[in-house]
Amino acid sequence: MTLIATQSLTKTYGGRVTALSDLTVTVEPGVVGLVGANGAGKSTFIKILLGLLAPTRGRASVLGLDPTTDAAAVRARVGYMPEHDCLPPDLSAAEFVTHLGRMSGLPKTVARERASEALRHVGLYEERYRQIGGYSTGMKQRVKLAQALVHDPDLLLLDEPTNGLDPAGRDAMLALIQRIGAEFGISVVVCSHLLGEVERICDALVAIDGGRLLRSDHISAMTSATDVLAVEVSEGIDQLAARLTELALPVRRDGRLLLVPLADDQTYDSILRAVAELDLPLHRLDQRRHRVAELFAPRETASVH
Amino acid sequence: MSTETTTPAPAGVIHDIGYQRYAGARLGRRYVAGSLYVHGLRTAFGFGRSAKAKIFPWLIVAIVAVVAAGLAAVRSQIGQVVLTYAQFADAMSWLVIFFVAVVAPELVSRDLRSGVLPLYFSRPLRRADYALAKLAALVTAAWLLLGAPQLLMFAGAAFTTDKGMGGVWDELLDLLPGLAYAAIWALVFASVALLVASLTGKRAFAAGGIVAVFLMTTPIVGVLMVMPSTTVNRLAGLASPSSLVQGVGVWLFEEWLVTDTAAGIGIGRFGPVYGAAALLLIAACVGLLLARYRKVASA
Structure with a gap:
């Protein structure tokens, strides 16, 4: 009902x-x-x-x-x-x-x-x-x-x-x-x-x-579709971003993090391979649940003048 | 096939029974409004409230009870009727002003102040039922205040009468107009007071406003009374709720109200005008009260 x-x-x-x-x-x-x-x-x-x-x-x-x-x-x-x-x-x-x-x-x-x-x-x-x-x-x-x-x-x-x-x-x-x-x-x-x-x-x-x-x-529909991988390297962040872009991954910079939308398990492999090939010190690679808050955030702040 | 059997729980074990759904009766409009009425009546006399809330109503109850007991005692000792039942209601009316001035804000201003109305109106209770239940509670409380002491006087007179059952019957015929007159006082005063109290959430303002409406209009009557025109003098009582009720009383209960010792107010042949004015006043107050509660706490 x-x-x-x-x-x-x-x-x-x-x-x-x-x-x-x-x-x-x-x-x-x-x-x-x-x-x-x-x-x-x-x-x-x-x-x-x-x-x-x-x-x-x-x-x-x-x-x-x-x-x-x-x-x-x-x-x-x-x-x-x-x-x-x-x-x-x-x-x-x-x-x-x-x-x-x-x-x-x-x-x-x-x-x-x-x-x-x-x-x-x-x-x-x-x-x-x-x-x-x-x-x-x-x-x-x-x-x-x-x-x-x-x-x-x-x-x-x-x-x-x-x-x-x-x-x-x-x-x-x-x-x-x-x-x-x-x-x-x-x-x-x-x-x-x-x-x-x-x-x-x-x-x-x-x-x-x-x-x-x-x-x-x-809520599942809102969160699952928006999972991203957060990659943190202590140096060479621009190199990695360029390499990932070459691999046709839509990379986004967020401070010292690179955010890559998680399509499937291949995404993990591509990132790891890119990091290994560039010989960069990898700090962190984890799946970040995209908070629903971020979905609405731009419009929400826009309405609160 | 299910072989499950329900084993009775061993006695003496405390269970967390968890949340229980309720499938029993949900009573209708009459019960809900009736509950609110009884709750209001209890509130009027401070029942179910703190000791502080009981002081004022019971002080007034004590005064009217002492006066009634005194009258009954005088009558039984020296056989003189100092005040008839109706005259008693008349004499005590100023106490009713203070009683409704304190109780009406308790009934409605308090709810406005604490913001509890959305909780009432998000339940099946109708807005009009809320207002009418509160009004009925205040009318009943004011009527009890004037009526119960009359019963005390009646009991005193009935037990000391020397004319047997006939004497008791005569006494009852005197009592009934007194109770009816008390009801008119209660209706007029309660509807005016509740309307004023429903306009503000501040109890002190509401009480002040109510006393003002009843007392500030009295000088107007006084001025009109000394005007040169007899017609104006006769209609002067219409200007104030107190003298309006007295006028209605003289019209309806002249026999009991106007005696050698008490003249009552002069209304001439305008009795029906006073009656109509009283009805109109009550109707207007109730109408405005309902209009007030159609709007209040809706947005």
Whole structure:
């Protein structure tokens, strides 16, 4: 079943500011990264999926339902973690998540049980009776995730879940999201402006920029095709570059490295033979996975003026 | 053929049961709105909140309870009715102003401030249901504040009556208009207060705004009351929510409200105008409240 499908989705604010422009994308279940710079339209996209905003043109479907006409049915099956602060400081996490569980239609006792469970899964079991106002940023992010999880949704929409977290907190949050996708069997859409983060945990990536779709694909398709070999020699780097060019290999200089696209095993042999023939001291020859970040990097930086 | 059998887990072993999907009931709109209403009513009196949040509402409850107990005691001892039930609601109305000024911001401004609304509105709960559940909670809380002490007075009178069941019945007929009058107070005050509170996330501003709306309009009534035209005098009460409700009370419950000792406000034959104005005020406040919540926290 298709998780999310949109057709020429367009959203303009006041007829002038275009947040989404003619976005057509299909997303399959799994952990999906929605990446783009700040202001690329990620939050607008999420809000349309939740039925909080009506699209100006085009259509969207979430779990086979139309969020503009069937918002209640969509929201019953979706969990949403907003980007900004959304927690009352004077309630305990247990009370707050229980209350929101009831707001999702869970009966009283079930809401209490599932709130405890959700908080345990995000790693807040011991602290759950303390007031949220005294929590650290990392703990608050976990409460936000727990409230999105409490009613057992089929789809989680997470808007910048690692915002404000330190590196260890980021890793923990990403591991948790990966676990939700893999073990809990819940599809997740993770919004982020940090590609390096989401590509580690996602099955598929959707990249948008200026409200337009840049690319949507499986993560494997994005990374495998772009593997390169990095060659480092301590001297004679120009000689080697010239020799490799003669061998019809598209060489690129990157500082003290030569980058050669990895076509097949022949590439290894050609490089090694060239190095041996020129009698150069080889430092390093390794396969470098082309980070997805680099795919989008030029356009991303271009959009952040 | 599968020969797999399920072996029962040995007792006394702690398992990490992992994540459990939920296949049980998901209740509908009425349950969700009802839960929010009960939650709001509890919040109004500080239940499920810190001790600090309980101080103010219970201080006001204590005042009205002491007054009601005093009235009941005076009546049982010297047999004099100092205030009728309806007059009690009238006399305590200024406390209701402070009560709604503190509780309405607790109900709505707090949610605006902490940014929790996106969490509500990303759930099946409708925006209008949110606003109406909060309003119903505040109306109920204000009505309980004026109504419960009347029950206390009623209990005092009913147990000390010397006319048997007939006396209790007469007492009940006096009580009901008092409760109805309290309901009008609660409706008007709660809808005005909640609308004002829904405009700001700062609780102190909201409380100040609510008190201002109720108290700043009173001088206008005073000025209109001394104008040379009788018609203007009679319609002066329309200018302020408090005198508006009093006017409606005099129109509907004159028998219980206007006695030898208390004149009530003069409305002449304009009673229906006061009634219509009160309805219009409530409708306008609810309409604006719903309009406010159609927009808030959507972008």
